[in-house]
Each structure stands twice: as C-alpha cells, then as structure tokens.
Amino acid sequence: MNPLIMPAIARERQTPSLRFMQPTLPAWEDVASLYREVYKSGLITNAELVERLESVVAERLRVKHCVAVSSCTSGLMLVFKALGIAGEVIVPSFTFSASGEALLWNGIRPVFADCEPDTWNIDPLDVARRITSRTTAILGVHIHGNPADTESLTRIASRSDLKLIFDSAHAFGSTQQGKPIGTFGDAEVFSLSPTKLLVAGEGGLVTTDDSFLARRLRAARNYGDLGGYDPELQGLNARMSEFNAALAISGMPLLKKKIIRHNEIAQMYTRLLSDLPGITFQHVRGDNVSTYKDFSLHIVPNRKLSSDRLCYLLHKRSVPTQRYYYPPLHQQKIFSSYHHSTDLPLPVTEHVSEGVVNLPIYESLSDQTITAICTEIRDIVLNDHQQGFEL
CATH class of the missing domain: 3.90.1150.10 (Aspartate Aminotransferase, domain 1)
Structure with a gap:
C-alpha cells in the first residue's frame, strides 16, 4: 500500500481492515426516550410506535397505507400471498436472492428478465417479450436505490392486466422525477435492515394505495388474523417490534x-x-x-x-x-x-x-x-x- 495514503484508511479502521459498511444510527437517547414508555406498558410488538412509523411513512411518501412488517422479504412474501398471485411472475435476474425467494415461498414460478445495460434495472422491453398466458405479475427492483422505469412497467402491466410490485429494499428516499419511490405499482416493499439508509435493526415497510390489500397485509403479518382468532388467509408471524419502530422513527431525521x-x-x-x-x-x-x-x-x-x-x-x-x-x-x-x-x-x-x-x-x-x-x-x-x- 502506498505509505502516503495508509493513514487515511487506517483512521477508518475498526477491525483489521477498512469496513465495507458502517451504519449511522440515531443517538441512543432519542431511541430510548421513544421506547421507554412503551417498554413500561408491556406492549412491545406491533403497537403504538409501529402505528406511528406507518403514519409518518405514509405521509412522507404520499400514499394511503403503510404496513410495517418484520423484513422486506416477509413483506414481499405476504404481498404476493395477499394478492392471490400464482402462475408465473417476471423478475430481474440481476437482483438479491430474496426477490426470487419470495416467489418460491408462494409456489410461484420466476421468469427471469434481462436488465438494462446502463441503469442495471429490469428492462421493460425484455419484460414485454417474456409475457405469456401464464404470467400474472411483474416484480421490478430499484437496484442500489436507482429508480426503475416505473412508467414503462406500469404501461406494460396495465396493457396485459398484470399486477405490478416493486422490491424497493434499497430505495427509501429515492425519487423518480420528483415523485417518491413507494407510490408506484400495486405495492412497494422497503427494507430497514442495517445496510440501508433508514435503519430499524430489522424490519420492512409495504406501501400501497389499495385499502383492501393493506387490510389483508395487516392480517397476514399476524398469522392471517385481524383479531378474531379466525384467520382470513394464510399468514406468518411478520410483525414489527416496538423497538425496531423506535429506531426507525428516530432515524428518519437523518x-x-x-x-x-x-x-x-x-x-x-x-x-x-x-x-x-x-x-x-x-x-x-x-x-x-x-x-x-x-x-x-x-x-x-x-x-x-x-x-x-x-x-x-x-x-x-x-x-x-x-x-x-x-x-x-x-x-x-x-x-x-x-x-x-x-x-x-x-x-x-x-x-x-x-x-x-x-x-x-x-x-x-x-x-x-x-x-x-x-x-x-x-x-x-x-x-x-x-x-x-x-x-
């Protein structure tokens, strides 16, 4: 290594080498002040702070509904389940494995589409070529937070009567021509894991303007049950904890x-x-x-x-x-x-x-x-x- 630049890298070291990723977290005092009363109440999962996070996100992204879940992956799994999607779904091959695994968990066959050579996002022209009578939906991805071509994908989905979902794991805070990512398709799903810009420790957010879908998702994240001990659909334990919500709310100003x-x-x-x-x-x-x-x-x-x-x-x-x-x-x-x-x-x-x-x-x-x-x-x-x- 060039001896003139060794000190610059050495100052960043917290392990034997420069870290690839180091999340910036909100001050502990800010998180603790939010969480303290909730902790005392004993309602520490899917309660007041989760609702507050959902409200803040819906207002920020200008959508009707935000549903907090345990991870982006569980959010994707539940969106496909709640929409009743089966058959084949077109998904980019250049993406994280969770995009495709959410399909496999629902018994859906992934059909892999090519990416654009410049943006590396799913190529709408290639998506159109791969649509068949078995296709039921398109899953777009905003790679590294770079907005995909939502306009073209929306047009293709509408023309072929397909559902359009976005894996927006990287894209909380991205905008397309001034419009927040989170407002496109039938639903968008974000990640709040430690490698993302908005961190909840673990967690995910689903945004949608579809009130029926939002209701089904709230049931699906709680074993399919909205509170009557009589599940409406096959669900999971995909609830977000109050501590995760406190961390995300405190991190929003950053x-x-x-x-x-x-x-x-x-x-x-x-x-x-x-x-x-x-x-x-x-x-x-x-x-x-x-x-x-x-x-x-x-x-x-x-x-x-x-x-x-x-x-x-x-x-x-x-x-x-x-x-x-x-x-x-x-x-x-x-x-x-x-x-x-x-x-x-x-x-x-x-x-x-x-x-x-x-x-x-x-x-x-x-x-x-x-x-x-x-x-x-x-x-x-x-x-x-x-x-x-x-x-």
Missing part, C-alpha cells in the same frame, strides 16, 4: 443528510475513476434521485483486468469490496432449474454481473479515505492495463 452524503461519495468515486480504461458506472437517469445504498463500478470483462482480480488486489491493500449480484439469480443453485437453455438468453445481465465491483459507501466515510481508495484502484488498473496481467 435520512436527508444520508442521501446527500451517499450521492456526494458516488460523485467522488465517479469523478476520480471515470477516466480509467475499461471502467463504467451505473447510470441514474434524468431528474431521478438514487439513495446509492450501494456504489458499483463495472470492469468491462474483455479487458485485461477482471473484476475478480481487482477485488483480490484491493483486499491485499486492505480495501474491502463486494460483488453484488454475482452470480445472478438464473445461475444460482435454487433458481437454475427455472431457467433453461431454450429460454430467452440474458446477455446483459451476465455481462453486468460478471464485471460489477462494489466499493465502500457510508456516511462516515471521509473524503480523504475515498480519495485513498481511488488512488489504490487507479494504481491497480493502470499497472494492469500497461502490463497486461490477467487473473
């Missing part, structure tokens, strides 16, 4: 600054690395705002430097990386049987997945450390480009 800082970091990475040969970045279109829950660069696979080699060399220099989402869903063990050689290919997904490298991005990451990380990347890329090394 969200705007977090989004601004994530965008600043993304712009720094892009500015400092954009001139390197063979490297591109995820594109955010027009007036859209991404949360940049994650930041990725893409190594063009036909170049001498591979994504695996870059990750390996950065690891040796104490810079952590991840590779989201490699392999993509259609190449993963539990999903591979749903994608056959006779199906339409997924060339863009495979190209993007093969080349993606995720870099650290969180609010407390200093400009100096970002510059240091970029210096290491530049050194590796330029040396490999000149010498023709290959992993």
